[in-house]
Amino acid sequence: MANPAKRVSDNVPGDYFVDSTCIDCDTCRQIAPSTFAEGYGHAFVHRQPQSAADRRTALHALVSCPTGSIGTIGADDPRSVMADFPLPIEGNVFYCGFNSQKSFGGNSWFVQHPQGNWLIDSPKFLPQLVRKFESLGGIARIFLTHRDDVADAAKYAERFGAQRIIHRNEASSQPGAEVILEGNEPQELAPGFVAIPTPGHTLGHCVLLVQDRYLFTGDHLHFDRDGKKLEAYRDYCWHSWPKQTASMRRLLDCRFEWVLPGHGQSVHLPEDEMHRQLAELTERMSA
Ligand code: SF4
Known part of the structure; x- marks a missing residue:
């Protein structure tokens, strides 16, 4: 699970974040481009998900991240989207x-x-x-x-x-x-x-x-x-x-x-x- 203490600095404030373990594989940007963008050698949250649909898509990216580099400190539960795959x-x-x-x-x-x-x-x-x-x-x-x-x-x-x-x-x-x-x-x-x-x-x-x-x-x-x-x-x-x-x-x-x-x-x-x-x-x- 991503570590809030290792948030990359480009993340906009809010529940969702990318931490410094990101390997810049692009997966999250493919799945949820409205939330994740490309920084210098890593992804970051450029806009916090707003709608319920956006939050679900952001969770799809979170569970698909190969390195567990995406986290959320809010109420959204990654386990709630596992069965979508x-x-x-x-x-x-x-x-x-x-x-x-x-x-x-x-x-x-x-x-x-x-x-x-x-x-x-x-x-x-x-x-x-x-x-x-x-x-x-x-x-x-x-x-x-x-x-x-x-x-x-x-x-x-x-x-x-x-x-x-x-x-x-x-x-x-x-x-x-x-x-x-x-x-x-x-x-x-x-x-x-x-x-x-x-x-x-x-x-x-x-x-x-x-x-x-x-x-x-x-x-x-x-x-x-x-x-x-x-x-x-x-x-x-x-x-x-x-x-x-x-x-x-x-x-x-x-x-x-x-x-x-x-x-x-x-x-x-x-x-x-x-x-x-x-x-x-x-x-x-x-x-
Ligand atoms: S899916 Fe994970 S490792 Fe890949 S770019 Fe996004 S945050 Fe980084």
């Missing part, structure tokens, strides 16, 4: 919350499906979330985009008897993974679920395209909130920027309306606009 995004797609410090606060996602549910990357392993996954039909497959964001995937696989899916070049991060992807060609893992190798951020990075609508992008692609455009993290490209650029160009052949990243902002855009922005990003990366 996973949070609905659209249709059968959910955001898991409870981001793990093991993945530097990476997002993870849940897709409910009649032939077995999917987890994309991994949240913290917590009893509350396990119970909710159980109530939604369990987990059949865990798609791991790359080595950095595996977090507690092994625990979820063991608990639910799920298959972990990861590329050969990332597999050392997940010993015992049940399905190993090979090579660089897209592969349909189940009807409507296509794994697309996107080497660049890491050598074996893959994204998952679901139903030609949702693209789970790991650390390959995200939305820049301030610039209002698709973007890639050059400063966090661990393997090869030219390869990441080529991988981005390959996505121009795909149709999708949602980008749901591990790190960074998610976004929903009309398909044509998504394609236009992706083409622009590819040009910027090439330059």
Whole structure:
């Protein structure tokens, strides 16, 4: 739990605060931008939540903070929102919350499906979330985009008897993974679920395209909130920027309306606009 004695000085006065243990992962700003903003190397409360809805959203950010760096000294009880997770995004797609410090606060996602549910990357392993996954039909497959964001995937696989899916070049991060992807060609893992190798951020990075609508992008692609455009993290490209650029160009052949990243902002855009922005990003990366 956050320590009021360690409040960062930028917080506006009031119940909610961020303390100095913040690792600046951006999770709270994605969930509750009306409450949290970006300071110099940390988040801070730029406006105290006013409405009941704002307070609930701020609590969602509080419980999803990987380092427990958000606190409230008021009557709001974080336990009151635990059962809200996973949070609905659209249709059968959910955001898991409870981001793990093991993945530097990476997002993870849940897709409910009649032939077995999917987890994309991994949240913290917590009893509350396990119970909710159980109530939604369990987990059949865990798609791991790359080595950095595996977090507690092994625990979820063991608990639910799920298959972990990861590329050969990332597999050392997940010993015992049940399905190993090979090579660089897209592969349909189940009807409507296509794994697309996107080497660049890491050598074996893959994204998952679901139903030609949702693209789970790991650390390959995200939305820049301030610039209002698709973007890639050059400063966090661990393997090869030219390869990441080529991988981005390959996505121009795909149709999708949602980008749901591990790190960074998610976004929903009309398909044509998504394609236009992706083409622009590819040009910027090439330059
Ligand atoms: S979620 Fe927590 S660690 Fe991440 S930016 Fe917000 S306060 Fe900092």
